[in-house]
Amino acid sequence: MNPLILLTLGATLLACLLVVLGAHAYAAGRAQRAALIERLTASGAPEPLGRRRRFRGVDRRLRRTRPGRRIEVKLATTGLDLTPGEFLVYMLMSVAGVWLVSAALLAPFFGPVAGLIGLWAGNAFLNWQRTRRTERFINQLPELARILANATQAGLALRTAIGMAAEELEAPAGEELGRVADRLAVGHSIEESLGELTERLPSRELVVLVSTLVLSARAGGALVGSLRNLTVTLEQRKETRREIRTQLSQVTVTAYLVPAIGLGSLLLVDMMMPGALDRMTGAFIGQTAVIIALGLFTLGFILIRRLSKIEV
Template sequence: MNPLILLTLGATLLACVLLVLGLRAYAAGRAQRAALIERLTASGAPDAPGRRRRFRAVDRRLRTTALGRRIGLKLAVTGLDLTVGEFFVYMVAAVAGIWLIASSFLAPFFGPVAGLIGLWAANAFLNWQRARRTDRFVNQLPDLARILANATQAGLALRTAIGMAAEELEAPAGEELARVADRLAVGHSIEEALGEIAERLPSRELVVLVSTLVLSARAGGAIVDSLRNLTVTLEQRKETRREIRTQLSQVTVTAYLVPVLGFGSLLLVDSMMPGALDRMTGSVVGQSAVLVALGLFAVGFVLIRRLSKIDV
């Protein structure tokens, strides 16, 4: 037989063998990845180990999409004990319920509007949880700085002091510092580990603390004196934030009262004149008027919230 033919057959056979091996390796990798995701989602959060997770199939498919990744990032920051699939299913069920209730009690036109408001409310809920967790973490910063100052004054390294603070402080500071300690244990630098917290829970106080620790780790210096001075400053800022929040509580209630008054007026009109909302939304002019009114209520809510937001 011609040697060229033998060489061609041998190369073809080798290519087929490599293709089969590559497909087997690819399938094994996908199976291992799916098993790892299922094991991680089934294990639960540290505060609720072994909790049975629901909607695993939805969670696995949703995590591969851009929407699922965005929801996962927000859930990771909020600290909620929910998977992406669970939150998505609960959100869809809530939006569908709000849609049906609005269509039944008001008018069919208000169903899609209520659904959009429900989607906005779900995103606002995640943002509120993140802000709430950030505020709780900021309130723990004076205690964190005090623990780090005492530990470093006793001669402990900064990495050891961070691990000690993670054990002594409650959530969310304890959980976040535990992540930092784990990253430091596998070889990450202090700047990288602390910088991740500043990105997850952004605040001016945390940025100042992280900058102080990073600069002290780089260039050395009187870290104890810096941390003690920072502790006093954080305590003062904590009291100032509390006073401002108390003084602006009435404005905050007013911001949420504005859309409630609008919804109450719709219910009042429908109770006084049954079927008035159906007739009003039965024409293009009425629908446009309702949308303009809803837009004005939304603008009023946003403006009041902006006016009541004071950065300290």
């Protein structure tokens, strides 16, 4: 046989062998990487007993993206026991359900509109959960300041006092202070640990408390007296916020009634004149009128919420 042919066959077999070995090494590397990510995820976020995480593949891919990391940060501040992948899948399922229901009850034109509203509602739900958790944390601040004052008056260090407060207080203050205590235990500074707390739960009351603790830890001073005075101030602000919330409850209900009236009017028109919405949204003028009406209802909701928002 021609030596050139033998050389070509040998080179071809060697190339095939290298391809097979390379594919095997690539597959083994991907398997090791997936196992490593699984172990790190499990060690970084331990699952509660009886709680099995779903959609792990979606969660791993989502965490690598910027929107996924943003969702992860928001979920961490809301206290919800959900991974970014679970939240995304549940939200998409809800959007699909709202899309189908709206298209069936109203008209096919309202399906995409309801889907967009559903996407906005998912983000609004996270913001609402974060605000709600922040409000609960603010209501616990007077008790937190009292515990820290008593602990420091008894001669305990600030790090120890924070750990004690984390054990005595209920969620969300107990959980958040537990995170601060864990970071302090591994060598992080008080300023850095408490600074991350104010980023997770932004509020003026918490900023004042953290500033008092950081300044006392850095420059010294009468920490007990400052915490006592701060406790009284926080109690007064708590009562003021409660009174304002009670007085503005009617305005808040009105803000949610405005879009509800719009939806109710559409359902009423469709019940009185079956097929009217299909005929209305079948033309460009009707679609434009519906979009303008939805925009006006949304604008009214936003304006009422802005006018009823009072910073204390």
